[in-house]
Amino acid sequence: MKYRIIPVTPFQQNCTLLWCEHTGKGAVVDPGGDLDRIKAAIREEGVTVEKILLTHAHIDHAGGTAVLARDLGLQIEGPGQEDAFWIEGLPQQSQMFGFPDVEIFSPDRWLEDGDQVSFGDVTLDVVHCPGHTPGHVVFYHAPSALALVGDVLFQGSIGRTDFPRGDHATLIRSIKEKLLPLGDEVDFIPGHGPMSSFGQERLSNPFIAGRYG
Template sequence: MQAPLSLEIVPVTAFGQNCSILWNPATLHAVVVDPGGDVPRIMAFIAAKDLVVDSIWLTHGHLDHAGGADALRRELTARQGKAVPVIGPDRADEPLLSAIPQQAALFGVTGLESVRPDRFVSHGETLEALGHSFEVRHVPGHTPGHVIFYDPASRFAFVGDTLFRGGVGRTDFPYGDHDQLIAAIRDQLLPLGDDVTILPGHGPATTIGAERAGNPFLT
């Protein structure tokens, strides 16, 4: 049986983005998902729990999800004495990741940095972390390279800005595609099962079943 994991949501940036810190309480090893900013706040929690972060995962290339990743990588590497890799998203989001200060300027936000992942991920691959196996699924539409990370053993998924409680991700960007997003949600998220908890990039957690039944974009 795989060990149960612990989770802390740290809201970051003026956008209230849900940076997730997931760890194995037996080993204190952790991953950080979507550190969009406010790195001192993230580091304070990591230090308080005495966690060892093995990697940083990105669902997509928007400023509020990835703008703190490079700074966090530097801080963790200095604290832990070895490189902490940034993993994901799909390579199609590389142009967004390389233009985070330009994204931030559109919202009057400063202090966020572009980031080059140590490696991108692809649909269908598996990330082994914390004694669990996480499936990578490509769910484009909000951004071209958006991915989700799904843990079948624990029945939950980090879904970024694809599906929310009662809503879906914005697609009113030059690279957005609403029809593509809805199709990807139906193909890649809904089949996970009604009992699966989804942890979105903003707002409260929900379940596949609740959204299948009541989300106005899906019914």
């Protein structure tokens, strides 16, 4: 599997283009906005995009979903159904954060822990990691030792939990019980900022280092 990170929106959210190197088929993860930039990356890499994958439904991750799905004829998979209230509130989010008007959408498939999503010859495991939002999911590709973790974990930090239905204890539990056990060698693409690895964060992230051995 190959990938390209495309920072979008004023929040510099890491939208990611994933694709199967054998078939050229791929997916766009978290198209929060700046769709011209995303479409340009798709053209430059020669990817045939089949679907949109969403880790969660905050506007900087999901704001461009409805338009991109319509423009390119894509299926929408994710996030978990408990994020439905965030999707319904996208217009209010756009006003609150000064984003352009956005459209509400209905995912073609809500995702749950243990599900899988695929494009081309690539299959990703779905890991439910609530705490930042209740329906937040992570996409994990074991053969590449790569995870797309949205706003659960960052280099040196963790996701905010002060939004509606966020919960700090739940977020720490998601990191402890769902992400770190995937292995120290797993690299991750966060929703914002540079990549890191679970091993590096286990050792040095002040929010989790030293807590779990």
